[in-house]
Amino acid sequence: MRWEELDQQPCSLARTLSVVGDRWTLLILRDCFLGVRRFETFERRLGITRHVLTDRLKKLVEHGVLYKSAYQERPRREEYRLTGKGLDLYTVILALVNWGDKHMADDRGAPVKHIHKACGHAMHPQMVCSECGEPITARDIRVEAGDGWQDRAPLVGSDRS
Amino acid sequence: MRWEELDQQPCSLARTLSVVGDRWTLLILRDCFLGVRRFETFERRLGITRHVLTDRLKKLVEHGVLYKSAYQERPRREEYRLTGKGLDLYTVILALVNWGDKHMADDRGAPVKHIHKACGHAMHPQMVCSECGEPITARDIRVEAGDGWQDRAPLVGSDRS
């Protein structure tokens, strides 16, 4: 399968990855959440090549994750800011960071602390069921074909013993 | 910055992406969570080339996300299964799927429903604060340098108005 066909799959993971599933996009978005808005700042902080940065920012704008807004005329200068759709990616980044804190940290511990403004504590994200509020792990969930699945092959293969 | 240097950054997101941040790895893991365990099944379901699949499975085993276990001798056949570290990636996948369900679904709605076995409802994941249990959005969190940050540059740039 070619990468461009990914967004046509009846799979929300595949569709999401068609937007953020490359090597650089989520790092760019991390910086967006830290307040970075300008081309040159992204470039300097990430060590990304200008060509790739141009391409990724353009794609994020096309997908409605970022929008451009002028912060100065003559010469015109634009900055990149998160849309509502982009802000919704925060849970994705937090989930990735949380896994890295737990499984990839060196002996000095997590590099960044997340403080919940409302309660004032250093927090880590917990995923709970929207219906009953209980914490979720992989074993707690069963999948079923939904409306967008249509008449396709069964969801699961037969490798499971 | 070269991709191989990514895991040395003092950033848990960068370190996590050094494991799962390429085009195919999270799709492979999605299938693992659906019960797929064999080389040939991954290949057929994903339409991935054998070369890339071999490489990704090897890396996931090296990182302790999957492990190989023989399900048959003579001829020896091995299958790939999630470790505890791998199972912990479930929240990441669920967060990505949830974003896709909300922002990338076509008019037929979500392709896959997630049923919480304990309460029996179709759920979507909700991220809450580990300390106070309140739901989290991007605006609710402030970052601070943690122990693993050491004496580096300030976390945030100055683009924020």
Place this chain on the structure above:
DNA sequence: TTAATGAGTTCCAAAAAAGAACCTACAAAA
């Protein structure tokens, strides 16, 4: 007049992915 700045674009070399064919050890079928 020269230099600097921000946000790119252009060009070339290197690396990674796509696609197809080939390999190996065994088993079952004709």
Place this chain on the structure above:
DNA sequence: TTTTGTAGGTTCTTTTTTGGAACTCATTAA
């Protein structure tokens, strides 16, 4: 006994994507 099939790869060639550096353009600052 030769052929066919299978699981899990490896090898080869072509295409696509990155990395890295240099160049552009409009405007302001020294």
